[in-house]
Amino acid sequence: MSHDQLGKVLCHQLSDHPLEPRQLSNIINKARSDACEEVTALSGDIPAILHFICEQIKEGQDWHYEILLNTQQKVIGLWWMLPGQVKLLRRYWDLLLNDNSYNRNQYGYLTNIGIIIAGDGTSRNAWYAFHEAEDIDTHNWVFRCHLEVAG
Structure with missing residues (x-):
């Protein structure tokens, strides 16, 4: 999602409390940082993808x-x-x-x-x-x- 698209979604979801552009940037940067940390904790992209797929299989998904x-x-x-x-x-x-x-x-x-x-x-x-x-x-x-x- 682009910055503008995410802003529109959040504006619709949080119509009582509109976000400032810097707040939106902080949310995006935090989400990216969290995702990078999770991938790093799993030893990289391929292990992270395999971990996700194996978790889905353990939950019974095909x-x-x-x-x-x-x-x-x-x-x-x-x-x-x-x-x-x-x-x-x-x-x-x-x-x-x-x-x-x-x-x-x-x-x-x-x-x-x-x-x-x-x-x-x-x-x-x-x-x-x-x-x-x-x-x-x-x-x-x-x-x-x-x-x-x-x-």
């Missing part, structure tokens, strides 16, 4: 994920699906579009989004992946992850 490691046991790929995406993929598994963007995060990893076409002709995100390489082996790994959940 998340799916796969990790790709290199020979030094470094995470070079992370693929995951939310519960709603699992249901959609199992229903509309046969038409997959793949959207990639290169070097759009602080690690320079490829952002990879699997998109399915639902029965009403709309497109839906089916899964997400980050991976270091943009080679055939890595794309095959991503596609195998898709096929395993799709059944």
Whole structure:
């Protein structure tokens, strides 16, 4: 959310007590700081994402994920699906579009989004992946992850 969007939401929610711009900035900066501290406490971004996903699975939600490691046991790929995406993929598994963007995060990893076409002709995100390489082996790994959940 942008500063202006958040300001409008909070203004609507707190109509009796409008916030000054500096107060809004303080709220945003505190939230960012808290998020960074939480990620740091979990040893970085990948462990934080995996911790969140595993907590959701422990609570009984149908998340799916796969990790790709290199020979030094470094995470070079992370693929995951939310519960709603699992249901959609199992229903509309046969038409997959793949959207990639290169070097759009602080690690320079490829952002990879699997998109399915639902029965009403709309497109839906089916899964997400980050991976270091943009080679055939890595794309095959991503596609195998898709096929395993799709059944």
